[in-house]
Amino acid sequence: MRTVLLRGALAGASAGLLTSLFHLLLTEPVLDRAIALEGAGDGPVSRETQKYLGGPAGLVLFGIAVGLLFALTYRVLPSTATAWRKAVGLALGSWLVIALIPQLRYPANPPGVGDPDSITTRTSSYLLTYALGLVVVCGGYAALRALHRRGWSEPARQVLVVAGALVVVGVAYALLPDSGDAVEAPATVVWDFRIRTLAGLTLFFAALGAAFGGLTLRSERRRPRTDADERVPVLR
Incomplete structure (x- = not known):
């Protein structure tokens, strides 16, 4: 180690x-x-x-x-x-x-x-994107391994996982608040x-x-x- x-x-x-x-x-x-x-x-x-x-x-x-x-x-x-x-x-x-x-x-x-008064809001929103990325990457990795155990071909499981990740990220982006900074x-x-x-x-x-x-x-x-x-x- x-x-x-x-x-x-x-x-x-x-x-x-x-x-x-x-x-x-x-x-x-x-x-x-x-x-x-x-x-x-x-x-x-x-x-x-x-x-x-x-x-x-x-x-x-x-x-x-x-x-x-x-x-x-x-x-x-x-x-x-x-x-x-x-x-x-x-x-x-x-x-x-x-x-x-x-x-x-x-x-x-x-x-x-950016507006100094919005620092707290911006920080919270940015931390949410870190959490989103962690969920997407860990979930995608777990899905790849699960599909591999079920005998899916490498191209098929990669396409499916990438497509699923794009959908999740797109929906999350739409739900996350805008920064609001001019x-x-x-x-x-x-x-x-x-x-x-x-x-x-x-x-x-x-x-x-x-x-x-x-x-x-x-x-x-x-x-x-x-x-x-x-x-x-x-x-x-």
Whole structure:
């Protein structure tokens, strides 16, 4: 278990560092434009410190935390897939829960956009999208395994599960409240920020899955397959 957790922390830190470089090069200029439009001065921490120290350090720490949770989930998740497919599949599921499903319903806004009085409502609504994503991904995974046990072909069960997930997400989106925020900033600034935010999350989970899967394959080549640290319980 310790080896798996260490692998997750290393993969998460690497993904966080890579994502911080992405945001430093592509997202920070958009943030600077948004802050300039807001007309806010420097706060207790200067923009330079936030940009070159706070942001990267925060993303690396975030990556380590997510990597540890990723490794723990990988360790206990029942699956007959190869190590690489399992890691990539888990990263895809995590991306759906944390990035795609919430961001499609409530896209991120740059600083200074939105009504400060609606923060509580927005936070509650955003947490609901996390719960929605978790239910959809876990339910979809359980459905895939159940259909597999019943002898359904891989294309048939994948099409059925994806179609069901789209219906559930669509209905939930319709029931969730709107953010209610008037976006007065230029559309180019807002959408540049939203696209880069989603792209950064996509990069993070792609890097996390690839790094963890690669490290796991490397470990399997160096150890016997019967090593207890690499065993994963399988539910049939």
